[in-house]
Amino acid sequence: MTLASNGISIERWTRSSRLALGGVALALALFAIAPLTLGAGAIDRMTALFIYVILAAMWNALAGFGGLVSVGQQVFFGLGAYFTIRLADTGLNPFLALFAAAIITGAISLPLSFFMLRLKGGEFAIGMWVISALTHMLVNLDRLIQGETGTSLISLNVYDINTRRVVIYWLALASMAALLGILFALLRSRAGAAIQAIRDNEDAATSLGVRVVATKRLLFVLAAFGIAIAGALWLATATTFQPKTYFSVQWTAYMIFMVLIGGIGKFEGAILGAVLFFVIETFFGAMGVWYLIGLGATAVLFSLFLPQGLWGEIERRFDLRLLPVGYRVKLPGPPKIQWNQ
Amino acid sequence: MQIATHQQGPGDAFLSARGIHKRFGALVVLDNIDFSMGQSDAIGIVGPNGAGKTTLLSALAGAFAPNAGTITFDGRNVTALSAAERCRSGLVRTHQVPKPFSGMTTFENVFVAASHGDSVSRDEAYERVIDSLTLCGMLGVANRQADTLGLLDRKRLELARALATRPKLMLLDEIGGGLTDGEASELVATILELRRRGIGIVWIEHIVHILLQVAERLICMDAGRIIADGEPRAVMADAGVVKAYLGGTSA
Structure with a gap:
């Protein structure tokens, strides 16, 4: 809380948000030691959850806070995996390759932004899909990838399967925590206010x-x-790289789904959406086509009846802000009555 | 037609526009506009609908590049600068149709302006926001999301945001439209306070009696040209101005 003039103060944390931050720290600590008790299948599932949270949080930042709705974000998902394969092929440690690949992809997005950000609204959304389709074809031309046959991150095989599983789990957990932290700090900064203003x-x-x-x-x-x-993390868990799996628009569809049901433009919403998606997938994922129809129907129902998503509804009903990025002005209250003379 | 010449050489003009020309397709909306003003001047702009008043304001603020002409501000040629850079150098505008950041609160709307006008610390930005909100009578709605504000508050928000950028000169576009007499006199008091702080004012307004309480100089535009420029009462009495307002084609 910062004191401005005349007893007016600006509040950025509330009691509930301080508790929430403690809760987040506790949850992360529990997740960090969880592999000691979890079975192999559960560790892999939790790794998938962390990856979903990253995807949802990133798409939410872009579209929900920045207004940049894209249906081509799978291009970066695919490139992260592709460059990991490429770098590992040169002999770089596969775990290091994951992050080097992400840095390269981020660097490529910079020149890409110079023309993509000239596009507005729907043009940007579809334009990104076009970029993704083009990139997919270019990746297919790489002999190492062998077209749609694909390849594998074979250098991971030097690690024992159980070590590998836990290391990837921890890397996914640490990446999720770091990326959420960076995003939260950015959105709370003055650049974050500018992002929403734009x-x-x-x-x-x-x-x-x-x-x-x-x-x-x-x-x-x-x-x-x-x-x-x-x-890159998805590649590390799956080990096989087939371009059409990674450059599939399905990834962006999942991002949109998670953000819509969780609550677009709410920091907590994306995280909640990823958890909901994870639960739905865990219980109904084996149902094939009906699972996909169910996802679609859920998205339609949410956009009709809960356009602010589940978190938007919770926030509205209970005035609850767990991870607030905004500002609250506290005006000085009426003078207190002195009962004792 | 020039009614009174201003005792101002080009050297001491704080804001000046020379030969500004703007057309949209075949339609000429600004036709060779010459205009200059000193740092703490208060200028009113009037004219019938479609005269080019808002277009002139937009050209001065940098919303688009004119087809020809030069704009200088505070001793610097700003013709090629974006609106954001002009704002950072002290030239800010408001919008005729309010453009609130509808998903953000009133406070956050003004904070964006306070924290991006120039480099300020967070506490300084807070102080500016509180000062702007207080001056514009908006402290009570500081936590309201902007899309729940009524028209009057949206207009006040335009003014509060512009003020929070700590401008040297403000370009105001019909911030008084649709106000009751009481609200209008509050607005005039606010603008006079800005004047007292040494901020220059260019104000487009249809409600002339409000404008005349602030403006020391009046410009009348018609069909993309300045048809009169000078002492307010003389401009209002000018035959060309009367004709532009009451019908007939402008001379």
């Missing part, structure tokens, strides 16, 4: 001194980097 009205933002393109670029590159880490 989403709501670009003209007004620029006329108030916000450097619109630079701000969008920051968000675009961060989202590319985060989604590339998710793609």
Whole structure:
């Protein structure tokens, strides 16, 4: 809480948000020691959950906070995996390759942003899909990948299967925690306020001194980097790389689904959405086509009846802010009555 | 037609526009505009609908590049600068149709302006926001999401945000439209306070009696041209101005 003039103060944390932050720290600590008790299958599932949280948080930052709706984010997921294969092939340690690949993908997103961010609204959304399809074809041309036959991250085989599983779990957990932390700090900073201002009205933002393109670029590159880490981690758990699996629009569909049901534009919403998606997939994932129909129906019902998502509804009903990125003004209350003279 | 010449050489003009020309397709909306003002001047702009007033304001603020002409501000040629950079150098505008950041609170709307106008510490930005909200009578709605604000508050928000950028010169576009007499006199008091702080004002307004309480100089535009410029009462009495308002084609 910062004191401004005349007893007015600006509140950025509430009691419930401080508790929530403690809860998050506790949960992360429990997740960190969980592999000691979890079975192999459960460890793999939890790794998938962490990757889903990264994907949902990144798409939410881009679309929910920045207004940059993209249906081509799978391009970064695919590139993260592809560069991991490429770097590992040169002899780089596969675990190091995961993060080097994400950095390369983030670096590639920078020149890409120079023309993609000129596009607005639907043009940007579809344009990103086009970029993804083009990139997919280019990756197929690489002889190492052998077209749609694909290849594997064979250098992982030097590690024993159980060690590998736990290391990937920890890397996914650490990546999720770090990326959520970076995103949370960014959205709470003044750049975060600018990001939301651009989403709501670009003209007004620029006329108030916000450097619109630079701000969008920051968000675009961060989202590319985060989604590339998710793609690289997915490759590490699956070990096989088939371009059409990674460059599939299904990944962006999952991101949109998670963010819509969790609550678009709410930091907590994306995390909740990823957990919900994970639960649905765990219980109904084996049902094939009916599972996909169920996902679609759920998305339709949410957009009709809970457009703010589950978290939006919780926040509205209980005025609950666990991980707030905004500002609350506390005005000085009426003077206290002195009962004792 | 020039009614009164201003005792101001080009050297001491704080904001000046020379030969500004803007067309949209075949339609000429700004036709060779020449205009200059000093740092703490208060200028009103009037004219019938479609005269080019808002377009002129947008050109000065940097919303688009004119087809021809030069704009200088605070001793610097700003013609090629974006609106954001002009704002950072002290030239800010408001919008005729309010453009709130609808998903953010009133406080957050103004905070965006306070924290991006120039480099300020967070506490300084907070102080600026509180000062702007207080001056514009918006402290009570500081935590309201902007899309729940009524028209009056949306107009006040335009002014509060612009003020929070700590401008040297404000370009105001019809912030008084649709106000009751009481609200209008509050607005005039606010603008006079800005004047007292040394902020220059260019104000487009249809409600002339409000404008005349602030403006020391009045410009009348018609069909993309400045048809009169000078002492307010003389401009209002000018035959060309009367004709532009009451019908007939402008001379």
